[in-house]
Amino acid sequence: MAFEVEEIPGEAKLFLRVHEQHYVPSNDPTVKRPSSACFKDPNLSVNWAKYSSPKETAKPSSAAVVELVAQDCRSLQQTVIHCPIQEGEKDGPNQAHSEIRGPKEKSTRHMFVQRSKVVWVRNNIPV
C-alpha cells in the first residue's frame, strides 16, 4: 500500500544527516558543528521524526544527525513538504522522507546551523 502524503505540523521534528566532510570544529576545539555547506541544497532531504529516528537517518558516511523544527524552517521562507518514497522508487521505501524547499542564501544557511541541534553522533568520531 502506498504511503500517503501528510501535512507536517509546525512542531514536527525533522532529522538531517551531516556527512563527515561537513562536520567541522566550532569555536570550542573539543566540539564539532555542522558546516553551513550541508544546508545548501534548495531541496534539502530530511526525515520526519514521526516515521524515523536519528539513527535510522544516518548513513555510513554520516558523522552526525541534526534535528530541525518545521516551523523554524518555515520562518526562513522555506516550505516543508512530506514526500514519502514508495517501495520500488530510488532510495525507497522511506515513509519519513520530506524536503525543506526554498532558496538558501549564505546567511540563511548559517541561520539553519543556529537552529539545528545535534541529536546523534557516530561513535569514535575524531574531534
Added chain:
Amino acid sequence: MLANSNQTQKLSPELEARLNELSLLKNGWNEEDAVQTNPDAVEAARNALRHLSLLRPFQAPSIVPTFDGFLQLEWHNAIRSLEFEYTPEMWAILGVADVNTGHPIYNTASAPLIAMEELEKFYFWFSTDELIWPSK
C-alpha cells in the same frame, strides 16, 4: 599584517593534505548526488590560503566541499564566523558577528577570485576586534 611577501609560500602539510583529499572526491561522495570537486576550486583555495597564511596571526580554516563540486573555507571563533565560498565567478563571502548572542549580525560580500587583498581585509575583520565590515 603580512609576515613576509613571499608569494611562493608553501601551505602547511595539513592544509595541503586536506586539499589533496578534497580533490580526490568523486561523484556521489555523499552517498547521494554530490558532484566531484572542481579542480579550479581547489586551485583557487590553494592560492587564497597561500596568501592568507602569510598573515599573522593565521588560523587555518576548515575546508569543506559543497554538493555542487565547489569548496568553502570557514573560520569560527567565540564571537564571529567567516566563510569564503568558491563559485566559478567569485568568492561569495559571509561574515557573522555576535554569533552566540541570539542576535547575530550577518554581513555579505563578494570578491574576485584573484583579489587576495580583499580576502585579506575580510580575514582581518574576523581575526581582530575590527567593528566595521570591509567595504570596497
